[in-house]
Amino acid sequence: MTKPIEGKPSERNYEEAVARLEEIVGQLEAGNLALDASLSLFEEGIGLAKYCSEKLDAAEGRLQILLGFNGDVPTIGPFKLNPEED
Amino acid sequence: MAPKYITVSQLTYALKRVIEDNVSLEGVWVQGEISNFTRHSSGHLYFTLKDEGACVKCVMFKSQAWTLKFRPADGQAVDIQGRLGIYEKSGQYQLYVDIMEPAGLGQLYQAFEKLKTKLEQEGLFDQARKQQLPPLPQQIALITSPTGAAIQDMIKILHRRRPNLDILIFPAKVQGADAPQSLIKALNEAARFRNLDLVIIGRGGGSLEELWAFNDEGLARAISDFPKPIISAVGHETDFTIADFVADLRAPTPSAAAELAVPDESALKRNLANLQKRLANTVQQKIQSYRRDLQRLKSSRVLVAPEQGLNIRRQELDMLRERAVRQLRQDLYAKREQYYKILGKLDALSPLATLSRGYSITQKADGTFVKNSDLVENGEMVKVTLAMGVLSCEVKDKYKGSQLK
Numbered sequence A: 001m002t003k004p005i006e007g008k009p010s011e012r013n014y015e016e017a018v019a020r021l022e023e024i025v026g027q028l029e030a031g032n033l034a035l036d037a038s039l040s041l042f043e044e045g046i047g048l049a050k051y052c053s054e055k056l057d058a059a060e061g062r063l064q065i066l067l068g069f070n071g072d073v074p075t076i077g078p079f080k081l082n083p084e085e086d
Numbered sequence B: 001m002a003p004k005y006i007t008v009s010q011l012t013y014a015l016k017r018v019i020e021d022n023v024s025l026e027g028v029w030v031q032g033e034i035s036n037f038t039r040h041s042s043g044h045l046y047f048t049l050k051d052e053g054a055c056v057k058c059v060m061f062k063s064q065a066w067t068l069k070f071r072p073a074d075g076q077a078v079d080i081q082g083r084l085g086i087y088e089k090s091g092q093y094q095l096y097v098d099i100m101e102p103a104g105l106g107q108l109y110q111a112f113e114k115l116k117t118k119l120e121q122e123g124l125f126d127q128a129r130k131q132q133l134p135p136l137p138q139q140i141a142l143i144t145s146p147t148g149a150a151i152q153d154m155i156k157i158l159h160r161r162r163p164n165l166d167i168l169i170f171p172a173k174v175q176g177a178d179a180p181q182s183l184i185k186a187l188n189e190a191a192r193f194r195n196l197d198l199v200i201i202g203r204g205g206g207s208l209e210e211l212w213a214f215n216d217e218g219l220a221r222a223i224s225d226f227p228k229p230i231i232s233a234v235g236h237e238t239d240f241t242i243a244d245f246v247a248d249l250r251a252p253t254p255s256a257a258a259e260l261a262v263p264d265e266s267a268l269k270r271n272l273a274n275l276q277k278r279l280a281n282t283v284q285q286k287i288q289s290y291r292r293d294l295q296r297l298k299s300s301r302v303l304v305a306p307e308q309g310l311n312i313r314r315q316e317l318d319m320l321r322e323r324a325v326r327q328l329r330q331d332l333y334a335k336r337e338q339y340y341k342i343l344g345k346l347d348a349l350s351p352l353a354t355l356s357r358g359y360s361i362t363q364k365a366d367g368t369f370v371k372n373s374d375l376v377e378n379g380e381m382v383k384v385t386l387a388m389g390v391l392s393c394e395v396k397d398k399y400k401g402s403q404l405k
Helices: A014-030 A035-057 B008-020 B105-122 B149-161 B179-191 B217-225 B242-246 B254-261 B265-298 B306-349 B351-356
Strands: A063-070 A073-078 B029-039 B045-050 B055-060 B077-087 B092-102 B139-144 B166-171 B198-203 B230-234 B249-251 B361-363 B381-385 B390-394
Touching: A014 A035, A014 B265, A035 B265, B008 B077, B029 B055, B055 B077, B092 B105, B105 B217, B105 B242, B139 B149, B139 B179, B149 B166, B149 B198, B149 B254, B166 B179, B179 B198, B179 B217, B198 B254, B217 B242, B230 B242, B230 B254, B249 B254, B306 B351
Parallel strands: A063 B166, B055 B092, B139 B166, B139 B198, B198 B230, B230 B249
Antiparallel strands: A063 A073, B029 B045, B029 B077, B045 B055, B077 B092, B361 B381, B381 B390
């Protein structure tokens, strides 16, 4: 099961990764593949799903405002939503 | 010369002709400041247009007034296009307003059109120059006023759609003479953040003058040169600015920009979970199906009971063996029959049978049959076998011939 996975997930963006995943699921669901081929597709699919999941959770949800630059170093502070507007 | 009299109506009519037919006033715009503004319950607008030296009464009928894009008020400078007329009953000339705009707007439009044509000819609006928006941004920049309602709306929508998104705000002035420079500075600052995926530049709704910073040539070029995709979001749906034309995507409003900038994360997660489930199912089903096939093959007779084949052979062997034994028995039987037959014959020929008729056999000590009396000496011991029993005898006499007397 060491068949190389075509196109490493890291070289794709989220959209492409999901599109490839859809394709793989479609192929597997069609079900006319040899076991070896299905398993290597499955392996690729698992990799893509993991990658997509990580992409979704990658950011940290920070809300910040640029206060200025000290030379090349930016000063960044937290930004609060106006509570009255909430 | 006799004086010529005309009526007031005739005079007014003549003046009316002079004013209304004056070709030099046709299509002219009048600039001035509004005073004594009244909105009549009929929907008609009445006001006086004045400057330092003069004033003129104006009326804008309801049929024209509803097209106004702003709310006129006392003290506001406006440009007006209309026709001059005389209201006979009060003997007043007045301006019947067809179009009214805030002052200077016409010039702004001209400048706008000129810049738009210029940049368009330079190819700054070409579709080929537009960058694709990232499908799933991790970090997004908002270049706008940090205090307006627009930023609040955008943050709320961005957060709702993608809670994990990193939002970095680059505060900028969005109206006034120094707004373009402030926006350009914010863009330059944002360009230094390499991890940014996307920029939204814009502001909430406002008057045309308030939105004017986004028609600045310098800002247009800064947006066009920006290394990352930019969404412009200026004012309302009906407001178009130069920034909108150079941006990679124009959003009708800041809220819409937030919607366009990030996908709905929960929908993506649902889709992904569904795909993962289907992925797992397919392979499980495949493996199960293979397992079933394997089971079926394994349960096939030849593999499950190989001894059965052996048994058949074993049975054959048994049958063969049985046949052999039977044959042997028959042979034995036949042989035995033959044996008995021979035995019978032997019996018939046997001397013992002769003995039973009263004959006896005489043998010397060495076993020699005594067929002739010459073979023995007187006094010699001989063995005489009878049908029943054996005698040990001593020879007393011998006689020649075959008869005992």
